[in-house]
Amino acid sequence: MLAQPRVKQLLSTDHFSVDGTLIEAWASMKSVKPKDGSGEPPADGGRNAEVDFHGEGRSNRTHGSTTDPDARLYRKGAGKEARLCFIGHGLMENRHGLLVDACLTQADGHAERVAALHMIEPRAERPRAITLGADKAYDAQDFVNEMLGVSRCWTLSGPSTF
Numbered sequence: 609m610l611a612q613p614r615v616k617q618l619l620s621t622d623h624f625s626v627d628g629t630l631i632e633a634w635a636s637m638k639s640v641k642p643k644d645g646s647g648e649p650p651a652d653g654g655r656n657a658e659v660d661f662h663g664e665g666r667s668n669r670t671h672g673s674t675t676d677p678d679a680r681l682y683r684k685g686a687g688k689e690a691r692l693c694f695i696g697h698g699l700m701e702n703r704h705g706l707l708v709d710a711c712l713t714q715a716d717g718h719a720e721r722v723a724a725l726h727m728i729e730p731r732a733e734r735p736r737a738i739t740l741g742a743d744k745a746y747d748a749q750d751f752v753n754e755m756l757g758v759s760r761c762w763t764l765s766g767p768s769t770f
Contacts, residue, residue: 624741626700626728628719629698666690680714725755740755
């Protein structure tokens with residue numbers, strides 16, 4: 609679709625934005641059980657019994673969903689609840705706001721930066737500078753260094769302090 613002549617003339621090859629969003633899994637929090645099998649069976653014998661999670665420590669290292677093993681517990685920010693989810697990533701060209709690449713990854717603290725590198729890297733083989741806009745989730749020294757290492761023709765815009 610993006611290679612069609614009418615669409616291709618609309619696409620900017622110089623200015624891009626990247627961002628990610630949480631995609632909630634179709635798995636219930638009730639499906640999150642200890643990986644070592646130590647979870648207590650429901651008291652009433654039903655498979656969908658009420659469970660009180662308050663005060664119970666859970667992490668992706670120790671717990672997993674029995675209905676969607678690829679979903680990960682992820683918290684959007686401090687004070688927010690953890691949810692079973694994935695992260696959807698999009699790369700937009702800025703001239704007309706068209707989506708030029710997208711992908712879905714497991715939720716973790718580095719997924720947005722890794723996906724951004726994966727999506728922007730094919731566009732790095734060019735003589736002119738490219739601008740990439742991003743939010744504070746991408747403001748990490750290792751990401752900035754990787755972006756600059758992909759090509760000497762990058763201009764990073766956004767909140768970066770590096």
